[in-house]
Structure formats: structure tokens, C-alpha cells
Amino acid sequence: MEYQITIEGGATFSVAAEEDTLLRGALRAGVALPHECSVGGCGACRFDVVDGPMESIWPEAPGLSERDRKRGKHLACQSRPLGDCTIRVRCDEAYRPAIRPERWPAELLARRALTHDMSEFTFQVPATAEFRPGQYALLYPPHTPGARAYSMANLPNGDGIWKFVIRRVPGGTGSNALFDQVRIGQRVTLDGPYGHAYLRDGTARDIVCIAGGSGLAPMLSVARGALARANPGRIHFFYGARTQADLGATAALEELAEDERLALSVVLSAPEATPAWRGPTGFVHAELERVLAQSLDRFDFYFAGPPPMIEAVQELLMHKHQVPFGQIHFDRFV
Template sequence: MANDTSELAMTHQITIEGGAAFSIAAEEDTLLRGALRAGIALPHECSVGGCGACRFDLLSGLVESIWPEAPGLSERDRKRGKHLACQSRLLGDCTIRVRCDEAYRPVVSPGRWPAVLLARRELTPDMSEFTFRIQAPAEFRPGQYALLYPPHTPGARAYSMSNLPNEDGIWKFVIRRVPGGAGSNALFDHVEIGQSIMLDGPYGHAYLRDDNARDIVCIAGGSGLAPMLAVARGALSENRVGRVHFFYGGRSQPDLGAMAALEDLVADSRFALSVVLSAPAPALGWQGPTGFVHAEVERVLATPLDHFEFYFAGPPPMIEAVQTLLMHTHHVPFEQMHFDRFV
């Protein structure tokens, strides 16, 4: 996969204590992105400073912190001199201490491209599907995410793809406008059709596994719909024998507009859809189930839950509730659960 770092001549040398040494282009925006482009299995999850999974110790050399107040570092971490790889820009050669893990080695090498906004389709009053195109094949695994760089906004924002990899360079994202959110508001208000922004990806570990014969369960809350759409589409396109059980949790009736994104899936006999609202407006006459989406999963799936492969995405409280349900209540093995943490 070609990317825009291939022509940069100046590099910084990074040495992992007791491990690999590798080079990162001097113009690379962060240590994490450069390491992953070099094929290094550096631990990470959200890639934007929230989760803290990419903490490391700087043993020698200098880095610049892009976001010194990133919540991924606690005050204790800062006092101990910890850094976040996703928020550290290299200022020269460095030696770091970090424990690499093969589970984090990129399954598709990430790249950076200008991406042109082709279309924007409203799904709900605060959620739309954005379609971008790059001048290269769109190579990623269903369920992964990319980083977008909205205008007038410092740093990157992580959004999951809702479509499948393709030769046409099309990347689709279902994005919710977050009140007070600089990144999402910039995408909605300042990126016009035909305008380009930078796209960096793919990243993420909650991608569709291709060596599993179990029925798949997709659990989506809010804009977590996007990666679950990709996982479901990928599973059905592979002509697997098993079924895809798809659970969508919204808050109230306006969130049901997101179901328009499922139009290409509902006709497949292997696709079973369950929708639940947590706080429907009585005046609008909702006749479906109410409550939280993880409770609906437990109610609908009658067989033991450890018979399924689970993929889930949504707000942090939903992710925690699903984990508790699967691991502690039903003893589902961790390797049968796939999700990325965004906090």
C-alpha cells in the first residue's frame, strides 16, 4: 500500500529497549502512527489520546506532546514521566521502553491520503453517513477505523468505516454530531462536497475474523453502528453458513432513522435484526422493546452465549455493560469478543 511517507528522506531512529530498532519519517505526526507504518506491534486502541493503551517510557531523546492534557494519562502517569505514543511527535532519535504485543501488529499497513468528500446522507437529526474517496484502493478489514483531520481542529478524530474494502477508494463513515465536539462539528459544518481532508488508516483490532464458524453477534449503540455494519456486510459477503444477529440500541424514535443504513442487509435470510430504545417518547407510539441493548441481547439469544462470536461498538458505558454481561454473567471467552475502546 503506497502512502505519502514513502518519499520522505529524513528519518528518526527509534530503539525499543531490549527489542527492535526502526525508522520513522521526520514529518510523521506521531510516534504511534510511524511505528505502525513500520510494522511494529506497539500497543494501542483509540489512537487519539483517550484510552492510555500506548503509554511508554522515554529513556533518551526528545519528544513533543501534541496534547499534554490527554485523558489517557493519569496524574500519576505524568509524575512518573510516562508519554502517549499517539500524542508524541519525535524531535530526534529516541530510545523508549514499551512492551510490544503481536496482537497489535497491523493487519493492513496504514497510510495517509487526501480524501475528497463525495456525499453526505442524513440518517438521523444528529447522525449522517459521509462518503470519501482517495486515489488508491480502500484497503482495510471490516470493523476497523481511520483517523480524519477536520479543518480548523487540532489533531485527528477516529471514525469507523461502515462499508467494505474496495478498489474504488471509497471510505464511508457514520458520524454523530456531538454537542460541543470540535471534530464532528467541523466535519458537519466546514467540509463541503468536493473538499479534501486528510485520511489516515486503517487502525483497530475489532475487525472481522476470517477463520471462525460460529454465528456472529453485532451489537451497536449510537454511531457504533458504522463498524458493526461493516462486520455484518463482510460476514454476509463471505457466504458463511452461520447467521448474523444484529442488535441496535438507540435512545428514542428519531434514532430509528439510522435503520436506513441497513437497507442492503435486511433482505438476507441469514440476517436477524433486533432494535431497542432506551428512552422512547410515549407520544410517538413505539411498540418495540425498551431498555438497554445488552439486556436485549440476553433476552433474544436463547442458546448459551459462549456459542457466538461477538463484535460490539458504542459509548463507553455500553461497552462496559456488554463486557460484564459476556464475561462475568455468561463466561464468554475473551477471544470471542472484539471491540475497540474509545473514551
């Protein structure tokens, strides 16, 4: 069974009755519905219900403010149609999916510790792993309500391999379920790809990748994708961590830095006294500005990490240095 969804003044598309959210159904239909995090945090997928039955999966999702709720707003990533509906939303071609997402059973092949709280998870699906470097997928951990968004660290491939760098969040039901309940050989549902911060083609500008914490995963994918190109452009990679205990995650970066086209800078914001740290300290965006100096508009920027880092990088690029928005690529996870 399918439901017909009509955008007021626009297109009509079909959503399978078993689809978990309006947003996922719209993207599978190739509709350019605005969105970012896909898990209820950012509020980018707000819309109005004009007519028809619509179920709210998570009424308390932080992506809606109290003002939004009073105005009857909904989040497409937290709403499920229960019949034919008419909605009001302004579509944007920038959000049309580069690759239409699909849902697969994913078998956990390996889990490898990188730091005290981050591990690399390797899953395999029974199909080609088709995504753009920098995108993310949704995983559905067992005994956990809803999906969790994690970015791929590897490149698309014909073997169906999807690799994620996942941080164990204290009290986080999703990440703890993946660490503690999913055994090697077990399957979870993988839904993807999603995201707009993917590596763009057709630009001659050098690339800057900025990563903080588990934001390392999509930036690894972007850097790997850029190095796989035939053009001789350079990649400037900035990774921000807290202490020396987080440096285990940099092994993959150091391998990439063996290619002379990639320049690596690792910054610690709160280094411990021992072992001695002789590299740069402070915030990663400040180190970026120090190293690259002026004329930041000559680069394409990709970045991922905790919200304070994202906001600081946005402020630096968009307001202080007025880098054109078309050269700035990131996904919000709140």
C-alpha cells in the same frame, strides 16, 4: 529525514521526521505497539522515554492519569520524536497492524442525513480502499487540532470509497467542522486503517453485532463482510438507540435483514409516547441476553458504541457468561 526508534531490549525501526505521532510511525513500520483509540483517550499506548528528545503534543490527554504523569509516562499517539530515541514498551503481536496504515487526501463526495444528529459521509481517495470490516480511520477536520477517529461503514473496494457514519457532538470541534466547514468536493486528510475489532476469518461460530449510536458504522461493515462470505453462518444484530428520532439510522440495517441469515433487534432506551413504539425497550445488552439466552460462548462478538454500553457488554460477556476473550472484539473510544 528519518529518526531511529529503539525499543529497549527489542527492535529498532524508523519514523519519518514529518510523522505526526510515534504511534502512527510505528504502525506504518509494522511494529506491534499496543494501542486502541489512537486519539489520546484510552491510555492503551502508554510508554516510557529512556533516552532522546520526545515532544508531547497534548500533555493534558485524558488517557494519562495524574499518577501516570508523575511517573513520566507518555502516550504514543500524543508523542512525536524529535530525534533518535530509545523507549520502553512491551509490544504485543495482537497489535501488529493487519494492514499498514497510509495517509491520503480524501475528497468529500456526499453527505446524507440519517437522523437529526447523524450523517453518512462518503469520501474518495486516489487509491484502493484497503481495510478490514470493523476498522476505523483518522480524519483531520479543518481548523481543528489533531485527528478524529471514525469507523468505516462500508467494505473495502477498488474505487477508493470510505464511508463513515458520524454523529454531530454538541460542542465537538471535530464533528462540527466536518458538518459545517467541509463542502462537497473539498479534501481532508484520511489516515488508516486502524483498529482491532475487525471481522476475523476462519471461525465457524455465528456472529453477534452490538451497536449503540454511531457505533452503528463499524458493525454495519462487520455484518456486510460476514454476509459477503460463502459460509451459511447467522448474524444476530442488536442496535440500541434512545428514541424514535434515532430510527432513521436503521434503514441500512433493514436492508441487510432482507437476507435471512441476519436477525435484527432494535432496542430503544427512552422511547417517546408518540409515535407508539412496539419494539423492545431498555438497554441493548439486556435485550441481547434475553434473545440469545444462555451459552453465549457459542458466538463471536463484535460491538461498538458509547463507553457505558461497551462496559456493560464487557461485564455481561466476560464476567457473567465467561465468554473467551478471543471471541470478543471491540475498540475503545473514550
